[in-house]
Amino acid sequence: MPRATLTSLASPLLSLLIYSVGHGLLTTLLTLRMTEEQVSATLIGMISTAYFTGLMVGSFVNSKLILRVGHIRAYAAYASMLCSLALLFGMFVAPESWMLLRLLGGFATGGLLVVIESWIMVSSPVSIRGRVMALYMVLFYAAMILGQLLLKRLDIMSLLPFAVAALACSLSVLPLALAKVNIQHLERHEKLPFWSLVRLTPTAVFSCFISGLILSVAYGLLPFFYAKVGLELSQIADMMAYLILGGMCLQYPLGRLSDRYDRRLVLMCLFAAVLAVSVAFILFDSEAGSALTSILTLMFGGVIFAVYPISLSQACDELNPSQVIAANQGLLLCYSLGAMSGPLLAPLFIQALGPDGMFVYFASMSVLSLLFLTWRRLVRAPVPIEEHVAFSTSTPNTPIMAELDPRADALPQMPHDQAQEYYQRP
Template sequence: MPRATLTTLASPLLSLLVYSIGHGLLTTLLTLRMTAEDVSPTLIGMISTAYFAGLMMGSFINSKVIMRVGHIRAYAAYASILCSLALLFGIFVAPESWMLLRLIGGFATGGLLVVIESWIIVSSPVAHRGRIMALYMVLFYAAMILGQMALKQLDIMTLLPFVFAALACSLSVLPLVLSKVSVQHLERHEKLPFFSLIRLTPTAVFSCFISGLILSVAYGLLPFFYAKSGMQIKDIADMMAYLILGGLCLQYPLGRLSDRFDRRLVLICLFSGILLVGLAFVLLHPSGNSTQAAILTLMLGGVIFAVYPISLSQACDELNPSQVVAANQGLLLCYSIGAMSGPLLAPVFIHQFGPQGIFIYFACASAICLLFLIWRRLVREPVPLEDHVAFSTSTPNTPVMAELDPRADASPLMPDDPAQDYYDKR
């Protein structure tokens, strides 16, 4: 990658790194603090749902605000809101009011990420977008891990960790404010109606929805399980770091594997892995064995974080290149709907089976998707391997990242290309 490109990207990527450290810390901190305050899992789930609802709204509607006031001003506004919210969480420890704060926080986070991602897109040469997307993912998840490590050094019953998260939000403004790069408007792409997306690639739509159901609960309620299992704060932070590390390390290898086989078969293996790891947590009770818990958590992170990007790749295989951006955005909406629903459904299992109900929930959601994927393999032929589009890493953050997907820049198929017949049949 040219040095000039890296220099241009340094500002938004550094802002992303600094912000995400505080974001990763705050996400786990809120669940742990609510657990320490003996808040019910249902209310914890509702607060998590509020965040994902705000994130979806902020991701999809904040682009107009950003274009009106400019990227730097918009980022400063969103970061200021998030900084204030982090302090309010620590000053007013009232989980009932945290739902509204979390909704606003999700909205501001969505807008903040749109600024960063659109900035990256404008600064990214088409030839290097795949590597830039991978770099974005590595920095985002690595920063989330650093946030867990920072949490280990802080007392969650004091204001200090909330101040730390607020500082990260505030300091993340500096790289962008000091940058001289001007950000242009993004291009408009072909639209793809939602029901047409379901008809064209039902496997990707349903897998993204189930991914949201599972991943949102892993973020929002997994610390609750570890806390109720008797783990100390530093051990819980380690477990959440292992979860994210698993996703960081295994997403690309699993994705490349899906280039060589029917992606639906790979998704079947992933959901089977989630089911088996979930059952292992229920049967083995690993919370008393830190090594065993770390291994299972690492495995869980590896499979659940890989579902969304491989589902995107499945959609890209089944669609024309001109439809990739619109499909990417539609699949993010499916994921977001699942992410809002998961924290409301999982507490039902927790009330029925105790803290381990989280893993029974994972197993049930995975089993439902497994049945659907097996049925799809019976009724539709797989995409020929020679028509697979190369896997690209992805994070389910905002629809703007769809613009960075290198698969959207694939050359249109020529009319006499035999692969065109494959697309036309869909």
């Protein structure tokens, strides 16, 4: 990687690393604190939905503010807002009001990530964007893991962990504020109507939506499950670290596997694995078998984090290069809608079946996905393996990641008549 590129990327990546430590800490902390305060799973789910709602809005609309005031000023504003919100969570422990705070936090997080990802995008030559995306993902997930481990050293019933999260938000401003880099303006790209996206790549649309349904519940309610089955704080932090570690380590190998086989078949295997792990959690005592719980959590994270990027790859296989950016942004919207819905649906299963109801929910989503993917394999032939576009890692954060995707520039152009014939299939 060229030295000049590394220099320009150092500031946003370091800011991402610092911020993500606090983000990972706060995400699990809020769920555990609400569990200690005997807050219902339904209210915890609603607060989680508020966050993903704000994240979606912030990811898609904050580019206008960034264009007006510049990257560094916008980042400072979002980080200041997140710092204040983290302190307010600790100062006013009133879960009913946390819904508004979490909504605002999601909005600011979306804007903050747009700043970082757009900075990375304009600083990265097309030829190395695949490596840059992989580095981004590793740093993001590694920092999230560090946040979980940091939680083990803090008293969640005090203001201190909230102050640490606020400190991370505040300190993350420094690398960007001290950088001497001129950032280009964000580019605008044509949109792809939603129903056209559904027609062109229904498997990717559905799988991204299901990914949101599952991942949002894993982030927002899995600590609740571990607490209810009797795990201690340090054990819960370890489990959440294993979850993210599994996603970080297995996403690329599973993605590369999808390059060699029909991606829909690989997605079916992933959902079958989610189903198997969910059944294992229901059948076995999660507290008694801590080693087994750790292994299952690692596997669970590995498969659920891989669904979204493999779904994007499926879309890239079925689309023309000119449609990739708009389609990926549409798929992020599908993911976001799922992420907003999941924390509202899962508590219904928990209310009816107890803590194990969460994994009944995961199993139900997996069965639904398996049925849909089986149907799709029956009605549409797979994309030939030789036409597969190489897998690229991705995180469902903001629309800017779609512009960072090297496949938008590397895809071979499909002949017009062949494309028309392909798109007319069911």
